[in-house]
Amino acid sequence: MHFTNTTEAVxxxxxxWALSRGxxxxxxxxxGFTVSLGLPGHVMSHVLPTADxxxxxxxxxxxxxxxxxxxxxxPAESLASWIGPGWSVPSAPxxxxxxxxxxxxxxxxxxxxxxxxxxxxxxSGVVHARVHAPDGTVAARGQTSVDGTTxxxxxxxxxxxxxxxxxxxxxxxxxxxxxxERGATVGLLASTAEGRALYEATGWHVVAxxxxxxxxxxxxD
Numbered sequence: 001m002h003f004t005n006t007t008e009a010v011x012x013x014x015x016x017w018a019l020s021r022g023x024x025x026x027x028x029x030x031x032g033f034t035v036s037l038g039l040p041g042h043v044m045s046h047v048l049p050t051a052d053x054x055x056x057x058x059x060x061x062x063x064x065x066x067x068x069x070x071x072x073x074x075p076a077e078s079l080a081s082w083i084g085p086g087w088s089v090p091s092a093p094x095x096x097x098x099x100x101x102x103x104x105x106x107x108x109x110x111x112x113x114x115x116x117x118x119x120x121x122x123x124s125g126v127v128h129a130r131v132h133a134p135d136g137t138v139a140a141r142g143q144t145s146v147d148g149t150t151x152x153x154x155x156x157x158x159x160x161x162x163x164x165x166x167x168x169x170x171x172x173x174x175x176x177x178x179x180x181e182r183g184a185t186v187g188l189l190a191s192t193a194e195g196r197a198l199y200e201a202t203g204w205h206v207v208a209x210x211x212x213x214x215x216x217x218x219x220x221d
Contacts, residue, residue, distance in 0.1 A: 010049035016152025043067040060084035076211035092193035109173035140167035151179030
C-alpha cells in the first residue's frame with residue numbers, strides 16, 4: 001500500500017497531473033490545490049482531496065469566471081447537490097485509480113494489428129506514446145509524468161474509428177513500463193466511467209470516486 005489514505009493519493013496525483021499538463025506547481029490552499037492551465041474552456045482546476053458541502057458551496061458561490069473546473073473525490077450526486085448557480089456536473093462520474101509498478105516485471109503488450117505502428121518519446125519530463133494507423137493518422141495516444149516514485153498516466157485516448165483493436169492496452173503497457181524504468185513504484189490516473197473497465201482489465205484498481213464540476217458562461221440577459 002503506497003498511500004495510507006485518499007488524501008495522500010490525491011496529493012501525489014495532482015502534482016503529477018500538473019506536470020503532465022505543463023502547468024505550474026499546484027498552489028496549496030487550506031482546502032486543497034489550484035492548478036492554473038490557462039486554456040480555453042479550462043482556465044484552472046480546484047482540486048479538493050477531501051470535499052464537504054460547506055467548502056464546495058463557498059468555492060462555487062463566489063464570482064468565478066467560466067472555464068473553471070472543480071475536482072472532488074466524492075460521489076457525483078453529492079457534488080451536484082453542493083455546487084452553486086452557474087455550475088454543472090457535465091460528465092458521468094469517474095474515479096481515481098492506482099496500480100503497483102515493478103521494474104523487474106516484464107509486461108508484454110498485445111500485438112498491434114497489421115499496419116499500425118507504436119512510437120514513444122520523452123519531452124519535458126513527460127513520456128508520450130502514440131499508435132499510428134496505416135494511413136499515418138494518430139489512432140491512440142497517452143502520456144505519463146513521473147514525480148519521484150509516482151507516475152501519473154494521463155490523456156489516454158483511442159480514436160472512435162480504431163477502438164476495440166487493443167490499442168488502448170498497448171498505450172497503457174508502454175507508459176507503465178516506461179514509468180517503472182524511471183523509478184516509479186506506483187501509478188495513478190483519473191479515469192472516466194467509460195475507461196474504467198479497460199484499466200481494471202490491465203491491473204488498475206479504484207482508490208476513490210471522482211466527480212467534476214464546471215463553471216459555465218453567465219447567462220445572457
